[in-house]
Amino acid sequence: MDFQIDAASDTLDSAHAPLGHAPLGRLTPARQTVIRILKATDRALTHHEIEQQARADGIQFDRVTLYRALEWLVTKELAHKVAAEDRIWRFSAARGANRDQAYFHCTSCGSVYCLDLAPGYAPVAVPEGFKAKRVEIMVRGECAKADCKR
Numbered sequence: 001m002d003f004q005i006d007a008a009s010d011t012l013d014s015a016h017a018p019l020g021h022a023p024l025g026r027l028t029p030a031r032q033t034v035i036r037i038l039k040a041t042d043r044a045l046t047h048h049e050i051e052q053q054a055r056a057d058g059i060q061f062d063r064v065t066l067y068r069a070l071e072w073l074v075t076k077e078l079a080h081k082v083a084a085e086d087r088i089w090r091f092s093a094a095r096g097a098n099r100d101q102a103y104f105h106c107t108s109c110g111s112v113y114c115l116d117l118a119p120g121y122a123p124v125a126v127p128e129g130f131k132a133k134r135v136e137i138m139v140r141g142e143c144a145k146a147d148c149k150r
């Protein structure tokens, strides 16, 4: 199956969604495709990697649609957005209700893996009166992938 998801249909769907519609009812085909791709991997993916995977699945995105779908998923906390040292944004599917997220950035091959973080895990104490809302941890090192270039 080969079909095109364009920015116009994504915009129309958002603009004409009935008021009070359940948030998940606004999962447009583009958003559904992106979240499916993110859930199918334990890594955080770049725009380019998501585009490539969609193409491999027979789906063509235009870039604007992909960016909008990702931003929407992040806003709804269905996906997390993280930048590693290379300053490239990567996206991962949110895991359950946990807003905290840990990553492993392989400094050899550049892959960013999502790690599980126990809810309420607080690696640092925040000053009195401060309120932590979300924890994001980046672990750096070398992964165990067979084709990791070391």
Ligand SMILES: [Zn+2]
Binding pocket: 106, 107, 108, 109, 110, 111, 142, 143, 144, 145, 148, 149
């Ligand atoms: Zn690696």
